[in-house]
Amino acid sequence: MSDPTYTPPRVWKWDQANGGAFANINRPIAGPTHDKALQVGKHPLQLYSLATPNGVKVTVMLEELLEKGHKDAEYDAWLINIQNGDQFGSGFVEVNPNSKIPALMDHSVTPPRRVFESGNILLYLAEKFGEFLPTDPGKRTEALSWLFWQMGSAPLLGGGFGHFYAYAPEKYEYPINRYTMEIKRQLDVLDRQLAENDYIAGDEYTIADMAIWPWYGA
Ligand SMILES: N[C@@H](CCC(=O)N[C@@H](CS)C(=O)NCC(=O)O)C(=O)O
Structure with missing residues (x-):
């Protein structure tokens, strides 16, 4: 279990063996680690x-x-x-x-x-x-609102709930409670919107549905 007496250091240092499912790829620095060109095929x-x-x-x-x-x-x-x-x-x-x-x-x-x-x-x-995003300004804005909603919300689902529920090296009650509550709230947001609309942004299938479905449909 987590140590209730833990006091965060004033200056955090990188502990490369901090555990968790993604410990081998998590780094506090950006940029390349090795030279590798990408392959390019024949399509646009x-x-x-x-x-x-x-x-x-x-x-x-x-x-x-x-x-x-x-x-x-x-x-x-x-x-x-x-x-x-x-x-x-x-x-x-x-x-x-x-x-x-x-x-x-x-x-x-x-x-x-x-x-x-x-x-x-x-x-x-x-x-x-020129597809899957309405040209009518009101409908376009509604679709983009939901697209941005997804981009802002999913890190709490994957990086918050998913991380602490499934991937963290130990189970901690506080973050699991916090993120489960938030994810249930997000699902209720979707339930309420979809109770009134065929698609998330109204009556048209848009890129907002494509963004939301792989996360919340799963
Ligand atoms: N905000 C980014 C998030 C992308 C993202 O988190 N990708 C994950 C896989 S779903 C990834 O590449 N993780 C590799 C890493 O964190 O090193 C997007 O929507 O494109």
Whole structure:
């Protein structure tokens, strides 16, 4: 159990063996750890990702665009194994300086353009292809409100509740209570909104649904 007499140090120092499921990839510093160029395939879009909820969001969007007949949404998907530290390779860090999947390179423009942060990748693709984001200002704002809601809320679900409930080296009652309460509240927010609407932002399927479903549908 946690030590109730623990007093945080005035100056925190990195203990590399601090335990937990992700201890081997957690670092207090950014930047690359090794040289590794990214592979580039033949399609306009190059996706560097993994099938986590944040990764799935973007794959859903690309597949929906292809389903609608957008040939320019063809993409090569390259696996970034975050347990092996692929996100700290020099090539990946050039695409996302924050070392997190998903990351996208758009080679249909000159020079090729990097896009990172899953919410921004969804927005970028929605604007590029004119799909899944209403043009009516009111509906567009509602969809973006829910997209940003998801981006701000999910870290409490994954990094808060998920971390302390499943991944922390020991079970601590205080953070589990705190984050369980917050996640139940978030689910109630969704329940209430979806009781009144077919989709999260109203009557249209948007990138907000694509962002929310992989996290809260699971
Ligand atoms: N806000 C970012 C979060 C992305 C994120 O947390 N990705 C995780 C996987 S779901 C990751 O790459 N973790 C690797 C690490 O933390 O080193 C986004 O939505 O794109």
